[in-house]
Amino acid sequence: MNSKVSVHGLNLFYKGFQALRDINLEILANRVTALIGPSGCGKSTFLRTLNRMNDLYEGVRVQGRVLIDGDDIYRERYDVMALRKKVGMVFQKPNPFPMSIYDNVAYGPRVHGIKNRRRLDEIVETSLRAASLWDEVSDRLHRGATGLSAGQQQRLCIARLLAVEPEVLLMDEPTATLDPIAALKVEELIRVLKHDYTIIMVTRNTRQAARVSDYTAFFLAGELVEHGMTGDMFTMPKDRRTEDYITGRFG
Numbered sequence: 670m671n672s673k674v675s676v677h678g679l680n681l682f683y684k685g686f687q688a689l690r691d692i693n694l695e696i697l698a699n700r701v702t703a704l705i706g707p708s709g710c711g712k713s714t715f716l717r718t719l720n721r722m723n724d725l726y727e728g729v730r731v732q733g734r735v736l737i738d739g740d741d742i743y744r745e746r747y748d749v750m751a752l753r754k755k756v757g758m759v760f761q762k763p764n765p766f767p768m769s770i771y772d773n774v775a776y777g778p779r780v781h782g783i784k785n786r787r788r789l790d791e792i793v794e795t796s797l798r799a800a801s802l803w804d805e806v807s808d809r810l811h812r813g814a815t816g817l818s819a820g821q822q823q824r825l826c827i828a829r830l831l832a833v834e835p836e837v838l839l840m841d842e843p844t845a846t847l848d849p850i851a852a853l854k855v856e857e858l859i860r861v862l863k864h865d866y867t868i869i870m871v872t873r874n875t876r877q878a879a880r881v882s883d884y885t886a887f888f889l890a891g892e893l894v895e896h897g898m899t900g901d902m903f904t905m906p907k908d909r910r911t912e913d914y915i916t917g918r919f920g
């Protein structure tokens with residue numbers, strides 16, 4: 670099987686505090702991998718190592734190797750701007766820019782030098798369709814994005830990401846602030862998007878991991894305790910701590 674992301678011996682320190690301990694993980698292309706575990710176990714920190722977002726925090730030190738398509742993203746002279754285009758991120762709280770729906774989606778392509786109006790129209794429509802939002806907004810593309818519902822805003826943020834043609838989508842609790850129906854729409858979208866992208870999603874909701882992901886990685890206190898096919902992990906966890914977590918004994 671084809672690994673999109675390979676993590677070898679990854680350690681991460683926030684100054685003196687070690688937040689990730691010797692993580693080894695293969696993440697397959699065109700699959701959804703869920704990262705689960707109790708608060709503070711390092712899920713978001715791990716997610717941020719995959720597009721080098723942790724570089725933005727002071728005092729962070731990373732050891733080990735993270736390969737994307739076989740290339741070590743922590744090597745010297747690696748193009749971090751290109752990495753952030755290839756590996757996009759969606760956050761817990763939808764964060765559309767305070768501009769129109771159209772301009773939100775066209776933002777990335779414009780930054781990357783696309784000016785032709787017809788081409789931008791095409792990208793906006795394709796991205797909104799891919800994010801299952803087109804039918805809801807096609808008649809009001811030039812209205813403000815902040816007028817959309819929270820669920821629509823989150824799908825708009827996904828459309829904005831898709832517009833720059835990423836390959837890997839990182840999602841940090843993408844439905845945590847949405848109502849159940851809006852959350853379900855985002856889950857459905859994730860299931861469709863995996864045909865074209867590699868998706869890595871943090872969730873505190875183990876039932877969501879079971880519904881949406883193909884693979885699950887269980888983190889505890891900075892360690893990767895167990896990783897495997899979601900169906901197997903939820904029916905036959907190998908480690909007692911995984912079993913305790915997914916059966917709700919702690920978390």
Ligand SMILES: Nc1ncnc2c1ncn2[C@@H]1O[C@H](COP(=O)(O)OP(=O)(O)OP(=O)(O)O)[C@@H](O)[C@H]1O
Nearest residue numbers: 683688706707708709710711712713714715726873
């Ligand atoms: N910028 C930072 N500086 C210092 N410590 C940090 C920083 N970010 C996270 N930590 C610490 O690293 C550990 C892992 O945090 P992280 O946010 O990755 O966990 P998490 O599993 O995503 O938790 P949650 O589900 O609560 O978001 C925690 O102990 C946290 O306090």
